[in-house]
Amino acid sequence: MFDNLSDRLNKVFKDLRGHGKLSDKNIQDALREVRMALLEADVNFKVVKDFVATIAEKAVGQQVHSSLSPGQQVIKLVQEELISLLGESTKYLELQGKSPAVLMMVGLQGSGKTTSSAKLAVLLKKQGRRPYLVPADVYRPAAIEQLQILGESIGVPVHPSQTEQDPVTICKNAVIVAQNSDYDTLLIDTAGRLHVDEELMGELGNIKSAVQPAEILFVADAMTGQDAVTVADKFNQDLNISGVILTKMEGDARGGAALSIARVAGRPIKFIGTGEGLDALEVFHPDRMASRILGMGDVLTLIEKAEEVVDKKKADKLAQKLKKSTFTLEDFLDQIQQIKKMGSLEQIMGMIPGLNRMKQLKDVPKPDEKELGKVEAIIRSMTAQERRKYQIIDASRRQRIAKGSGTQVQDVNKVIKSYSEMLKMMKKMQGKAGPGTVFKGKTKRKRPKGLSRR
Amino acid sequence: MLGWFKKKPKKNVQEDSAGRSELAREDIEDDKSESAAQAEDVLISEEENKSVASIAVREHAPETARSKPSEKNGGLFSRLKEQLAKTRNSIVSRVDALFLGKKVIDPELLDELEEILITADLGVGTTHELVESVRAKVDRKELSDPQVLKRILKEKIAGFLHSSDQKAELVMPAKGPFVIMVVGVNGVGKTTTIAKLANKFLKAGQNVILVAADTFRAAAVQQLQIWGERIGVHVVAQKTGADPSSVVFDAFDYAENKNVDVIIVDTAGRLHTKVNLMEELKKIKRVMAKKIPDAPHEVLLVIDATTGQNAVSQARLFSEAVDITGLALTKLDGTAKGGIVVNICRELTIPIRFIGIGEQMDDLRDFNADEFAEALFAEGES
Numbered sequence: 001m002f003d004n005l006s007d008r009l010n011k012v013f014k015d016l017r018g019h020g021k022l023s024d025k026n027i028q029d030a031l032r033e034v035r036m037a038l039l040e041a042d043v044n045f046k047v048v049k050d051f052v053a054t055i056a057e058k059a060v061g062q063q064v065h066s067s068l069s070p071g072q073q074v075i076k077l078v079q080e081e082l083i084s085l086l087g088e089s090t091k092y093l094e095l096q097g098k099s100p101a102v103l104m105m106v107g108l109q110g111s112g113k114t115t116s117s118a119k120l121a122v123l124l125k126k127q128g129r130r131p132y133l134v135p136a137d138v139y140r141p142a143a144i145e146q147l148q149i150l151g152e153s154i155g156v157p158v159h160p161s162q163t164e165q166d167p168v169t170i171c172k173n174a175v176i177v178a179q180n181s182d183y184d185t186l187l188i189d190t191a192g193r194l195h196v197d198e199e200l201m202g203e204l205g206n207i208k209s210a211v212q213p214a215e216i217l218f219v220a221d222a223m224t225g226q227d228a229v230t231v232a233d234k235f236n237q238d239l240n241i242s243g244v245i246l247t248k249m250e251g252d253a254r255g256g257a258a259l260s261i262a263r264v265a266g267r268p269i270k271f272i273g274t275g276e277g278l279d280a281l282e283v284f285h286p287d288r289m290a291s292r293i294l295g296m297g298d299v300l301t302l303i304e305k306a307e308e309v310v311d312k313k314k315a316d317k318l319a320q321k322l323k324k325s326t327f328t329l330e331d332f333l334d335q336i337q338q339i340k341k342m343g344s345l346e347q348i349m350g351m352i353p354g355l356n357r358m359k360q361l362k363d364v365p366k367p368d369e370k371e372l373g374k375v376e377a378i379i380r381s382m383t384a385q386e387r388r389k390y391q392i393i394d395a396s397r398r399q400r401i402a403k404g405s406g407t408q409v410q411d412v413n414k415v416i417k418s419y420s421e422m423l424k425m426m427k428k429m430q431g432k433a434g435p436g437t438v439f440k441g442k443t444k445r446k447r448p449k450g451l452s453r454r
Numbered sequence: 455m456l457g458w459f460k461k462k463p464k465k466n467v468q469e470d471s472a473g474r475s476e477l478a479r480e481d482i483e484d485d486k487s488e489s490a491a492q493a494e495d496v497l498i499s500e501e502e503n504k505s506v507a508s509i510a511v512r513e514h515a516p517e518t519a520r521s522k523p524s525e526k527n528g529g530l531f532s533r534l535k536e537q538l539a540k541t542r543n544s545i546v547s548r549v550d551a552l553f554l555g556k557k558v559i560d561p562e563l564l565d566e567l568e569e570i571l572i573t574a575d576l577g578v579g580t581t582h583e584l585v586e587s588v589r590a591k592v593d594r595k596e597l598s599d600p601q602v603l604k605r606i607l608k609e610k611i612a613g614f615l616h617s618s619d620q621k622a623e624l625v626m627p628a629k630g631p632f633v634i635m636v637v638g639v640n641g642v643g644k645t646t647t648i649a650k651l652a653n654k655f656l657k658a659g660q661n662v663i664l665v666a667a668d669t670f671r672a673a674a675v676q677q678l679q680i681w682g683e684r685i686g687v688h689v690v691a692q693k694t695g696a697d698p699s700s701v702v703f704d705a706f707d708y709a710e711n712k713n714v715d716v717i718i719v720d721t722a723g724r725l726h727t728k729v730n731l732m733e734e735l736k737k738i739k740r741v742m743a744k745k746i747p748d749a750p751h752e753v754l755l756v757i758d759a760t761t762g763q764n765a766v767s768q769a770r771l772f773s774e775a776v777d778i779t780g781l782a783l784t785k786l787d788g789t790a791k792g793g794i795v796v797n798i799c800r801e802l803t804i805p806i807r808f809i810g811i812g813e814q815m816d817d818l819r820d821f822n823a824d825e826f827a828e829a830l831f832a833e834g835e836s
Contacts, residue, residue, distance in 0.1 A: 042762030066673025146673035225762025
């Protein structure tokens with residue numbers, strides 16, 4: 001019952017795959033499942049209705065592709081529709097025009113405006129802009145402090161707002177400060193408010209007319225239910241929002257809100273928040289999201305992440321080492337660190353196609369980040385000599401390493417064993433495939449994961 | 455209705471000087487008058503009640519307070535109705551509109567009913583159960599009048615609300631402080647709920663301390679401290695980044711010789727799917743039990759009422775980790791979709807303790823299934 005959207009759809013399509021030809025009944029059954037899956041994922045009722053109707057219409061009039069089975073055709077249709085529902089193409093922030101460009105974060109209480117402001121500041125800073133954070137939440141206790149602490153930790157200046165001040169005044173002052181201090185992007189973190197609170201909604205309108213923001217971003221919780229649409233719609237009507245940030249996407253929310261908001265408000269989703277870390281904000285790509293919903297994985301994001309952290313030179317060197325079979329424990333450590341840089345293992349696994357569909361993997365305990373840390377500690381507790389030549393690690397050395405890394409001798413044994421097995425594997429691979437193929441690099445990256453699960 | 459805010463003063467009547475108990479007793483009466491269903495409670499403690507009342511009248515001459523309860527009664531209930539108006543509009547008014555002028559129940563009507571219920575966040579499962587039971591009745595020709603259908607719907611929904619109801623008194627310890635651990639995902643309103651809850655206990659004459667065990671989020675500790683100052687409650691805190699379990703340990707140490715009645719522990723918001731963070735929560739709970747056996751007596755899960763079906767998943771996973779004993783639903787005033795309340799009651803056997811229906815201090819209300827169903831289905835007079 002609590003399978004996510006991908007699982008549900010996958011089940012439907014698995015049934016469809018068995019059929020050589022789609023009858024009306026097949027399509028109806030499949031669409032019924034699609035409808036239920038979407039409803040259970042909190043997609044708005046009206047959106048679901050339209051969605052299913054569109055697909056039904058297209059599926060019936062569909063030309064039969066010789067290359068695709070009927071089931072695949074429906075999947076393709078659903079994917080196309082999902083992409084169009086999610087806003088077709090990736091939309092970026094539009095910060096051209098007058099400087100400083102002002103971004104306003106608005107939304108309900110607890111949707112994640114303050115955290116998203118800080119995350120966005122990190123992102124903008126990476127792009128070479130000079131952001132300035134403006135806390136305009138004078139209502140919630142310690143909201144200003146929260147942004148100040150976040151700003152300090154990411155090295156972005158924060159406007160010294162006071163709770164006695166009027167939010168509109170704060171924002172006006174901040175713009176003047178920004179102009180004088182050469183900040184080019186203002187991030188205004190407004191207080192959370194209910195869409196039905198006319199007074200506070202009016203305040204947002206006042207801020208808007210006072211600072212003329214380039215972007216008004218509506219921050220929404222990905223777990224929101226059927227009401228998401230109403231809220232987004234009201235904010236859009238009052239403020240004419242320019243985009244949406246969906247937060248808390250790393251949970252098991254089935255992303256229904258994403259589909260509904262994008263369609264009903266007619267505004268693009270620009271970012272998604274995917275973790276508690278301040279770098280866990282991703283640009284939203286409709287096509288990738290659709291693949292993720294359908295359980296097709298998100299290889300593009302994975303590759304991008306890998307490219308971000310993998311050092312090309314290091315990778316080349318590694319390939320050389322592999323060729324000569326001089327892959328040491330030190331290189332092993334390097335690999336682990338690179339994986340860690342890519343994000344949490346869970347995130348990475350979610351992006352690998354097909355992995356989320358493997359039932360047996362669901363019951364396996366989630367790979368623990370701590371395990372990786374342990375391996376790291378163990379290798380670090382070895383001497384340089386030991387790292388180069390693992391054969392010399394005898395019982396007493398193992399004991400010392402265990403003590404030094406705060407682990408058990410068994411843990412040390414495990415690490416050495418998986419490493420030695422990895423070496424064996426590599427030798428075998430070299431026998432089969434020619435040296436230096438791309439394939440090899442991939443296998444290697446996988447190994448430490450297997451190791452941590454053992 | 456909860457018994458949490460009554461127990462202590464009763465004991466005081468027997469053991470303590472009357473000073474504190476009078477005030478407390480008045481509050482209890484206010485509390486009681488919120489619901490007619492509380493009549494029994496009044497009867498049970500009638501004897502001591504009389505004595506307290508007489509003392510109260512003599513020493514504090516609260517004639518005004520005498521007349522207050524009835525006034526407040528109407529006031530509180532109508533406020534509940536008013537704040538739930540949106541929820542009611544979304545379910546009941548639409549159901550009414552649907553039935554208006556309809557003489558027979560046809561499949562179309564049932565389809566529309568399904569739509570209304572689903573859009574109210576009742577969930578696919580609950581909606582199905584409701585609609586199918588109606589459909590079966592119609593098929594068997596037991597039901598043909600749309601007006602009767604409405605009544606059946608109301609009874610069914612009230613039935614769901616009742617199914618998970620449990621006496622809250624059961625979780626109170628016989629002696630020693632009553633420890634409440636508050637958990638939930640990020641941004642559901644844990645800290646605010648705690649402040650309101652502490653205020654409630656305070657009004658009932660209990661000695662409350664708050665524990666700032668959210669050491670993760672920036673300024674979370676300050677947020678709780680500001681609330682503590684506002685309502686006049688001591689907050690035990692360390693700096694951000696400290697081990698939450700150690701803060702809890704400190705707090706219990708502090709409480710040991712201070713005659714504290716209630717300890718409310720604020721934890722960091724966490725998504726229920728984060729295995730490691732859930733482990734941290736288990737650890738906090740273990741540490742509590744070491745210091746005070748049986749603590750925490752209540753593990754309160756705070757859920758944002760605007761959350762959709764994910765709320766059930768939250769409740770389930772948090773339950774697996776730390777055995778949730780009660781729920782608090784916040785932000786019910788903002789959502790037109792209070793249906794999730796019904797869904798949670800049906801899917802889980804965890805009682806709902808509180809509902810948050812507004813931003814004011816006393817907008818955290820004890821959940822009463824009858825009252826809630828009544829307010830939900832009350833005719834549109836407010």
